[in-house]
Amino acid sequence: MPRTDNLENLVRVCVIGRAQGLHGEVNVLSYTDSPDERFARGSELVDGGGRTYRVRSARQFKRRWILKFSGVSDRNAAEALNGTTLYAEQTYENESEEDDVDEGIYYEDLIGMRAQLADGTNLGEVTDVQEAPAQLLLVVREPQGHESLVPYVEAIVPDVDLDNRILTLDPPAGLLQEH
Numbered sequence: 001m002p003r004t005d006n007l008e009n010l011v012r013v014c015v016i017g018r019a020q021g022l023h024g025e026v027n028v029l030s031y032t033d034s035p036d037e038r039f040a041r042g043s044e045l046v047d048g049g050g051r052t053y054r055v056r057s058a059r060q061f062k063r064r065w066i067l068k069f070s071g072v073s074d075r076n077a078a079e080a081l082n083g084t085t086l087y088a089e090q091t092y093e094n095e096s097e098e099d100d101v102d103e104g105i106y107y108e109d110l111i112g113m114r115a116q117l118a119d120g121t122n123l124g125e126v127t128d129v130q131e132a133p134a135q136l137l138l139v140v141r142e143p144q145g146h147e148s149l150v151p152y153v154e155a156i157v158p159d160v161d162l163d164n165r166i167l168t169l170d171p172p173a174g175l176l177q178e179h
Contacts, residue, residue: 010087013038013045014065017131019078025057025068026078027131028086029107038088039065045086053086064131107136110160113167115140115150118158123169123179124148138167146177 014028032038038045039058046052054070072078107129115123115138127147128139136152150156150169159168171179 009090010046011090013086013088014067016081016084016086017064018082019075020066022075023068024072024074024078025066026072026081028065028067029131030065032088035060035065039067043088045088047084047086109162110138110152110167113160113165115167115169118168118170121179123171123176126167140169140176142176142178144178148176150175 011032013032014030017027017029019025020027028039030039035058037043039055041055041057043055044052045055053072055067056070057068059066069081072081110126110129113126115126117123122143124140124142126138127141129152130137130139130149138150138152138157140148140150142148150171156170156172156175157167158170161167
């Protein structure tokens with residue numbers, strides 16, 4: 001079982017999202033490069049308060065994982081876990097808090113980035129990342145205050161510059177409300 005007395009020895013494994021179905025399953029946003037091992041039946045994860053979560057089952061659906069934990073038996077219990085970050089002991093030389101989710105980018109790192117065209121035209125700011133069935137969606141607040149949903153796919157988001165906090169977009173006509 002992971003020890004929570006020293007959080008420095010723990011790595012973030014996932015963040016629990018919305019409930020899945022009626023029987024206590026949850027969607028998780030995975031931050032580990034070893035989900036098959038981290039989400040294996042019987043594996044234990046802990047939250048920041050030291051509560052332990054034992055995995056009963058796990059399955060992958062497209063880009064997300066759906067987990068069932070011991071003691072979480074209905075939708076209400078699953079919904080109560082939404083937003084909970086889970087950790088595990090660091091066990092691999094190459095595993096650390098900085099592990100990649102999508103080519104070196106945590107989805108949460110996208111929030112607050114400036115969105116622009118390749119020529120530098122300001123399109124707004126990324127205010128949220130939402131999970132959709134086909135792909136992730138970036139919520140972009142445009143300069144006039146409108147919010148647009150932008151699919152986080154390479155054809156529309158060809159470049160993400162983490163150092164300068166700039167996300168380059170190549171939006172098709174009509175995707176953004178103000179452009």
